Amino acid sequence: MNTIESKFNLIYRRELKQVDRILKRALSKRKPLTLYAPAYYIIESGGKRIRPWLVLLSAKAVGGKYSDAYYAGCAVELLHNFTLVHDDIMDNADKRRGRLTLHVKYDENTAILAGDSLLAVAYENLLKNCNGNSKEIFTDFTRGLIEVCEGQSLDKEYETKPVVSINEYIEMVRKKTAAMLQMCCSIGARIGNGSMDEITALSSFGRNIGIAFQIQDDLLDVTANENEFGKTIGGDLMEGKKTFLLIDALSRAKGRNKIKLELLVKNKGIKSNRVLEFKKLYDDIGVLNSARHEIEKFTGLALRSIKVLKYNEDREMFIWLAESLIKRIK
Amino acid sequence: MNTIESKFNLIYRRELKQVDRILKRALSKRKPLTLYAPAYYIIESGGKRIRPWLVLLSAKAVGGKYSDAYYAGCAVELLHNFTLVHDDIMDNADKRRGRLTLHVKYDENTAILAGDSLLAVAYENLLKNCNGNSKEIFTDFTRGLIEVCEGQSLDKEYETKPVVSINEYIEMVRKKTAAMLQMCCSIGARIGNGSMDEITALSSFGRNIGIAFQIQDDLLDVTANENEFGKTIGGDLMEGKKTFLLIDALSRAKGRNKIKLELLVKNKGIKSNRVLEFKKLYDDIGVLNSARHEIEKFTGLALRSIKVLKYNEDREMFIWLAESLIKRIK
Numbered sequence: 048m049n050t051i052e053s054k055f056n057l058i059y060r061r062e063l064k065q066v067d068r069i070l071k072r073a074l075s076k077r078k079p080l081t082l083y084a085p086a087y088y089i090i091e092s093g094g095k096r097i098r099p100w101l102v103l104l105s106a107k108a109v110g111g112k113y114s115d116a117y118y119a120g121c122a123v124e125l126l127h128n129f130t131l132v133h134d135d136i137m138d139n140a141d142k143r144r145g146r147l148t149l150h151v152k153y154d155e156n157t158a159i160l161a162g163d164s165l166l167a168v169a170y171e172n173l174l175k176n177c178n179g180n181s182k183e184i185f186t187d188f189t190r191g192l193i194e195v196c197e198g199q200s201l202d203k204e205y206e207t208k209p210v211v212s213i214n215e216y217i218e219m220v221r222k223k224t225a226a227m228l229q230m231c232c233s234i235g236a237r238i239g240n241g242s243m244d245e246i247t248a249l250s251s252f253g254r255n256i257g258i259a260f261q262i263q264d265d266l267l268d269v270t271a272n273e274n275e276f277g278k279t280i281g282g283d284l285m286e287g288k289k290t291f292l293l294i295d296a297l298s299r300a301k302g303r304n305k306i307k308l309e310l311l312v313k314n315k316g317i318k319s320n321r322v323l324e325f326k327k328l329y330d331d332i333g334v335l336n337s338a339r340h341e342i343e344k345f346t347g348l349a350l351r352s353i354k355v356l357k358y359n360e361d362r363e364m365f366i367w368l369a370e371s372l373i374k375r376i377k
Numbered sequence: 378m379n380t381i382e383s384k385f386n387l388i389y390r391r392e393l394k395q396v397d398r399i400l401k402r403a404l405s406k407r408k409p410l411t412l413y414a415p416a417y418y419i420i421e422s423g424g425k426r427i428r429p430w431l432v433l434l435s436a437k438a439v440g441g442k443y444s445d446a447y448y449a450g451c452a453v454e455l456l457h458n459f460t461l462v463h464d465d466i467m468d469n470a471d472k473r474r475g476r477l478t479l480h481v482k483y484d485e486n487t488a489i490l491a492g493d494s495l496l497a498v499a500y501e502n503l504l505k506n507c508n509g510n511s512k513e514i515f516t517d518f519t520r521g522l523i524e525v526c527e528g529q530s531l532d533k534e535y536e537t538k539p540v541v542s543i544n545e546y547i548e549m550v551r552k553k554t555a556a557m558l559q560m561c562c563s564i565g566a567r568i569g570n571g572s573m574d575e576i577t578a579l580s581s582f583g584r585n586i587g588i589a590f591q592i593q594d595d596l597l598d599v600t601a602n603e604n605e606f607g608k609t610i611g612g613d614l615m616e617g618k619k620t621f622l623l624i625d626a627l628s629r630a631k632g633r634n635k636i637k638l639e640l641l642v643k644n645k646g647i648k649s650n651r652v653l654e655f656k657k658l659y660d661d662i663g664v665l666n667s668a669r670h671e672i673e674k675f676t677g678l679a680l681r682s683i684k685v686l687k688y689n690e691d692r693e694m695f696i697w698l699a700e701s702l703i704k705r706i707k
Contacts, residue, residue: 082530133493137486156467156533159489163463164526166496170519174512182504182511189500196494200412203486 055367059100062113066099066120073121073168085153085161086168089128092144097260097372098123101231102238104368105249108353108361111239118175119238122188123231125169130195130227132162137203142278166192176238184234191230198223205289209312216294217258225257248355252365255349259342260372265290266338267377269326276377281322287315291341296334304328346373385697389430392443396429396450403451403498415483415491416498419458422474427590427702428453431561432568434698435579438683438691441569448505449568452518453561455499460525460557462492467533472608496522506568514564521560528553535619539642546624547588555587578685582695585679589672590702595620596668597707599656606707611652617645621671626664634658676703 074087099120106116134140135148136158142148150158170188177184201219205211232253236246267276268283268290283290293308300308307328311317317325329335346369356362404417429450436446464470465478466488472478480488500518507514531549535541562583566576597606598613598620613620623638630638637658641647647655659665676699686692 079527079530079534081534082527133489136489155485159463159466160526160530160533163496164523164530166493167519167523167526170500170515171523174516174519177512177515181515182507185500185507185511185515186504189497189504193494193497193501196490196497197409197412200409200490200494203490204409204411 051363052367055364058364062103063096063100065114066096066103066117066124069117069172070121070124073125073172081157082160082164085149085157086165088152089132089143089149089161089165090125092146094124094127094144096124097368098127098227098231100368101228101253102235104361104364105232105235105241105253106239108249108356108365109236109239109241109245111235111241116176116235116238118172119184119234122169122173122176123191123227123234125165125172126188126192126195127227129162129165129169130199132158132165134199136162137199173234180237180240184237187230187233187237191227194222194226198226206315208289210297211289211294213291213294213298216289216291220258220261220291221254224261225254228257228260229253244355248352251352252349255345255352256369256372259345259349259369262291262338262342262345263373263375265292266335266342267375268292269322269329270335271377279319281319281326284311284322284325285316285319287311287317291338292329292334295337296329296332299332299334299337300328304332342373381693382697385694388694392433393426393430395444396426396433396447396454399447399502400451400454403455403502411487412490412494415479415487416495418482419462419473419479419491419495420455422476424454424457424474426454427698428457428557428561430698431558431583432565434691434694435562435565435571435583436569438579438686438695439566439569439571439575441565441571446506446565446568448502449514449564452499452503452506453521453557453564455495455502456518456522456525457557459492459495459499460529462488462495464529466492467529503564510567510570514567517560517563517567521557524552524556528556536645538619540627541619541624543621543624543628546619546621550588550591550621551584554591555584558587558590559583574685578682581682582679585675585682586699586702589675589679589699592621592668592672592675593703593705595622596665596672597705598622599652599659600665601707609649611649611656614641614652614655615646615649617641617647621668622659622664625667626659626662629662629664629667630658634662672703 070090071087074083074090077083102116102120102123103113107113131143132149135143136150136155140148141151146152149161173184173188174181198219198221202223205215205219229250230253232249233246236249241249265283269281269292271280273280283293293311297305297308297312311325349369350366353362353365400420401417404413404420407413432446432450432453433443437443461473462479465473466480466485470478471481476482479491503514503518504511528549528551532553535545535549559580560583562579563576566579571579595613599611599622601610603610613623623641627635627638627642641655679699680696683692683695
């Protein structure tokens, strides 16, 4: 890591520590414990906190202070965790961040209600960073929430839909993942009193980096190193999930490869001992390169959009963040 | 019904028709259908729309127009339906408003997500009635949401708690039912630009009428006529639910009656053929009268609090509403 990177890393860790402090305070020492202890459980399990980091960076990049956006940063992280808790129930997931998922650790009823309360406390925290422009901030936040619900619904719909196009996939990802990152940037920019141009630029950064982020996530499912990844390699393949890789592969493959992929879809996944075979298939027909190309394309769009921001260290920080996301191994 | 009552009834039906129109429009013609069709299903199943009516009445009573509060009225009804959908999953309920509950009609995953989207669309609609005072309105709305989650959590907690006091019961009801009615009145009053005194008075009306409403609900479980009630009589007894009646009965009963009631709690309910026996027991030891007394007490508190409002037809409308709730048969 060079000097500037380690400096950025230091700022990231320093500021996120503040967000984490508020985040935990928002849920601890609160009653009834039957509601807030499970909510606290998911929050203390960590995560990269990319969403609050985007809120803070955006506020700073348009001339505000990191600390202006701490509560809004908490709000987006709480919103994100609300989606994780409910999605994990719907996806029947057992593990999250190396720990038992909430509905497995407690039970499904507790997880539904703890999820709801995470969303409620998210709005409560957002209010603490809203002043003159509360209506706009609430509008963006609520828009993000609606899109994430719509995206999750599409994602579940695609599980049983025989054919999903790349455009449909991108639309789903735009809603399920990118809309929230876009919202993080827009509310951060609003809190920092950014101009309309700055808000638009940062929103576009968030949206495009969000799409790149999700394709990278799909790619890591087959290319990651299991020890570093923290979850099983090939999980998406085993579930027959309609990822960028699978959709792209279905459109590229011919002959025997095509039949193999269609069988995977029909059987809703493959056994774990065939993951490497499919990874090789993806590589052979150019899917892995195609995914890398798309990640670069959307990252490029993200970086281009922030050129309207003043050139300074704050802008550099977005480039650093974008690059860290591309290079991430988990 | 006398002339003034039928006039009030006419206004109620006319205004709620407008709210219903917006409510349905908020969810129809919206995609993905996999998300919004289930959400629409619960909304079109009707209900008394007491919560939007409180919002409208409160806005009008402080000098605003009914139409100023249509969207906020939709918002509270959407919020209420979000709680119904998630509560029905948690309570394993099969029927709601004479129809299959959402998770039975569709499935549990669909119901979790449709519930989430109802809440999201609630905030979206609320924003349409927020202008100068959006922060206060959002604060009250979010406070209502948090309390309803806490109330539901306490309600589930009490299912397995051996002894629940009347004070604990009232605290649960204040959060689970009354907080939302209080919020309806406060945001209505804020939308109508009411004074602080008016907001406080109407909030107190909503809170107290909410507690009366819930005790009345508990009472109807044993005193209602099954055909008019729309659900099975004695459902709470069969589940061993810690209602006002059961908690009060446990504190009053002696000897054999006490043992019977304690067995009901221990066995988590009774068979349907014993409902009448317990209704008679409640009556004999004065529980039904005690419930009626509490309903009158809280209704009285509600009516007293609105004496600060100007004396006119709008204020009369609250009295009419309070009396309709006491006299209701379902």
